[in-house]
Structure formats: C-alpha cells, structure tokens
Amino acid sequence: MKSNYSLDDLRCFCTVARLGSFTAAAEQLGIPLSTLSRRIRQLESDLQLRLLNRDAHRVVLTSTGTQYYQRCSALFEELLDIDEDLHREKYRPSGKIRVSAPINSGSYFLRDIFYEFLRRYPEIQLDLCFSNSLIDIEGEGMDVVFRVGSPIVENWIARTLKQMRFILCAPKAYDISTITTPEKLCGHPIILCRPMIPWHLQHQTTGQEFDYHPQKLVRLEVDEVGLLVHAVKSGLGIGYLPDYAALPMIAAGEIQHVLPEWHGKVRTMMMLYRERNNLPLRVRIFVEYVLACFATLKN
Known part of the structure; x- marks a missing residue:
C-alpha cells in the first residue's frame, strides 16, 4: 500500500460513506460530483483497495471499506473536535x-x-x-x-515593567556612624543575597562607582530577598536591599539607610x-x- 495518499481524499471517502450518497457528499463538501468521484477513485488507486461498490441507485461499502471507514471516521471526528476547540480558544480566553x-x-x-x-x-x-x-x-x-x-x-x-535600585540598610539599633564611605563597610557584619554579589554602588551626585566584595564577617548568605530583609530587620547585619522593600521600612523606623548618597545601579524588571x-x-x-x-x- 502506498503511504502518500491524500488526507483530503480520505475525508471525501468518509463523507460519502457517512452519507451513503455521492450527490449528498458532493453538496456537503462543496465540490462537483465528477471531482468527488475522481478523488475516491484516486484514493482506491493509492491504497490499492476497493472501498465502495457503486451502481445507479446506491453506494455500498465493501467489507474492506467498512473497516477502513470505522477506523478513519474516528480520526476525522477527533480532528474536528480539535479544530473546534482551537477555534473557541481563538475567540474566548480559556x-x-x-x-x-x-x-x-x-x-x-x-x-x-x-x-x-x-x-x-x-x-x-x-x-x-x-x-x-x-x-x-x-x-x-x-x-x-x-x-x-x-x-x-x-x-x-x-x-519593561518597573525599574528598581538596591540600597544599603542596617538594623535600626546598629551604630552606623563610622560608615562614611563604602570602603568603611569592611569590618561590619554582612548579610548576602545571591546573585547580588558584589554590591555595585554608585554615588548619586558624582556618579563615582564602587564594587564592594564582602568577604569578612559574612553572617548569613541566602538566595531569597524576603529572607534578606527579615535578617536585616532582626539585627543580624548590613544588607543590600531592593528599594521597593527597604524604603517603606526606613520610613517606618524599622531599619536604617546606610550611605544614603550611594545606591545600586538601576535594575529593570x-x-x-x-x-x-x-x-x-x-x-x-x-x-x-x-x-x-x-x-x-x-x-
């Protein structure tokens, strides 16, 4: 059996078999009767099987044609269901x-x-x-x-949805009076959050940049910002926090802003x-x- 038969010819056959009439099938498919007959003959030739017995009054499936129709009609019904589902999805959000x-x-x-x-x-x-x-x-x-x-x-x-910066923050009771430049962060307890290492700092006025690589007195290292914020608030050390989370807490007096003239470069969500x-x-x-x-x- 050839494997290159036309699926459209197969659809024509299934329509004839279902309706039991070439005339009715041609009308439903919207093609001339002569074209439909030619396509059924081509399908039988490609398959090297006789699927239909025709006479002047009726169309009868052969035994082989009956088996073929039973198997193929289910496939076309499934394809129709898929087509209808996709069509509904195109016009109705689901x-x-x-x-x-x-x-x-x-x-x-x-x-x-x-x-x-x-x-x-x-x-x-x-x-x-x-x-x-x-x-x-x-x-x-x-x-x-x-x-x-x-x-x-x-x-x-x-x-682009939102732009944000990271800023340096310390527990509310921590003495930050000696931290006057980024270099002086050294020697203070630090909380790190991956992947925000190192801390890329930039001066608001001068544009000067400084990368701080925390190495000593790292008290805690996490990979989630919520844990970082909570650790700073709990008094464990200085952290590099996103401004959207830190600024409301600074305003409420829950944490302190360290080196407010320095902040991280803009990051975009x-x-x-x-x-x-x-x-x-x-x-x-x-x-x-x-x-x-x-x-x-x-x-």
Missing part, C-alpha cells in the same frame, strides 16, 4: 498559561495581579513557577516569564513572551493585563 517569576518580585508585585486576573477570567488557569534560578524557559514550556536584569532571550519579546504572530488569546490578554497594572503603578 486554558492554561505557564508563568515563571523570581520569588520576591513574584510575591511583592505579581501575586495580587495574578489573583485578580484569575477572578476576571475564570476559564483561564495559571501554572506559576516562582524561582530565583534562570530556568530553561523554552525547555520548561513557559508562556510568560518575568525577570530582573539581563532578560534578553532570542525570539522572545521583552517589555521585565516581562518576556514569545515573539510570534498567533499568540494565544489567553496569553495576549494576560500580557495586556499585566502591562496595564504596572502602568497604573507608575502613576
């Missing part, structure tokens, strides 16, 4: 969106946005992966990815999604919703 985000940014900025999005679109499911590791977003099948700093991924669109024309409706709506939420935050 299905799963796989999302990856850093732990702290996800908890601080994104969590409430995600929850409200799900309330608005009850037929959409979010599959969230909060991790500080740079996962293989293609291999993991992610639809949308949030990253801070160096977000470029080939064939993915990157949209980005949202990435695949660059393609036929972006699923659910993903496009999600992307637009997140962008709108962050536009509101900037105002």
Whole structure:
C-alpha cells in the first residue's frame, strides 16, 4: 500500500460513506460530483483497495471499506473536535498559561495581579513557577516569564515593567556612624543575597562607582530577598536591599539607610513572551493585563 495518499481524499471517502450518497457528499463538501468521484477513485488507486461498490441507485461499502471507514471516521471526528476547540480558544480566553517569576518580585508585585486576573477570567488557569534560578524557559514550556536584569532571550519579546535600585540598610539599633564611605563597610557584619554579589554602588551626585566584595564577617548568605530583609530587620547585619522593600521600612523606623548618597545601579524588571504572530488569546490578554497594572503603578 502506498503511504502518500491524500488526507483530503480520505475525508471525501468518509463523507460519502457517512452519507451513503455521492450527490449528498458532493453538496456537503462543496465540490462537483465528477471531482468527488475522481478523488475516491484516486484514493482506491493509492491504497490499492476497493472501498465502495457503486451502481445507479446506491453506494455500498465493501467489507474492506467498512473497516477502513470505522477506523478513519474516528480520526476525522477527533480532528474536528480539535479544530473546534482551537477555534473557541481563538475567540474566548480559556486554558492554561505557564508563568515563571523570581520569588520576591513574584510575591511583592505579581501575586495580587495574578489573583485578580484569575477572578476576571475564570476559564483561564495559571501554572506559576516562582524561582530565583534562570530556568530553561523554552525547555520548561513557559508562556510568560518575568525577570530582573539581563532578560534578553532570542525570539522572545521583552517589555519593561518597573525599574528598581538596591540600597544599603542596617538594623535600626546598629551604630552606623563610622560608615562614611563604602570602603568603611569592611569590618561590619554582612548579610548576602545571591546573585547580588558584589554590591555595585554608585554615588548619586558624582556618579563615582564602587564594587564592594564582602568577604569578612559574612553572617548569613541566602538566595531569597524576603529572607534578606527579615535578617536585616532582626539585627543580624548590613544588607543590600531592593528599594521597593527597604524604603517603606526606613520610613517606618524599622531599619536604617546606610550611605544614603550611594545606591545600586538601576535594575529593570521585565516581562518576556514569545515573539510570534498567533499568540494565544489567553496569553495576549494576560500580557495586556499585566502591562496595564504596572502602568497604573507608575502613576
């Protein structure tokens, strides 16, 4: 049997077999009767099988044709179901969106946005992966990815959401009077958070840059910003904290701002999604919703 027969010819055969009439099948398929007859003959020739017995009044499946129709019709019904599902998805937001985000940014900025999005679109499911590791977003099948700093991924669109800086902070009761320059951080207890090592500092006025490489008196090393903030607040040492978390705590008197004229370089929080024309409706709506939420935050 040849393997290069036409699936469209096979669809024609299934239509004839289901309706029991060439005339009715040609009408449903929207093709001339002569074309339909020719395509059925071509299918039988390609398969080297007789599928139909024809006479002037009726069409009867051969035994082989009956077996073939029973097997093939199920396949075409499944293809029709898939086509209908995809068509519904194109016009009605539903299905799963796989999302990856850093732990702290996800908890601080994104969590409430995600929850409200799900309330608005009850037929959409979010599959969230909060991790500080740079996962293989293609291999993991992610639809949308949030990253801070160096977000470029080939064939993915990157949209800016928010800019942030890291600043130096100490416990509220800690004596910071002797820390007048970045060099004088040496000798003080330090809390590190990977991957923010070393501390890239820049003077607000002069633009002078200084990289501090903490080596001595490192009391704690973590890989999650929430733990870093809590450790500083608990009095364990000086830490390099994101401004969005640190500034409200400084204003409340919970921690101190060390070397306020120095801060980290701007880091940008980005949202990435695949660059393609036929972006699923659910993903496009999600992307637009997140962008709108962050536009509101900037105002």
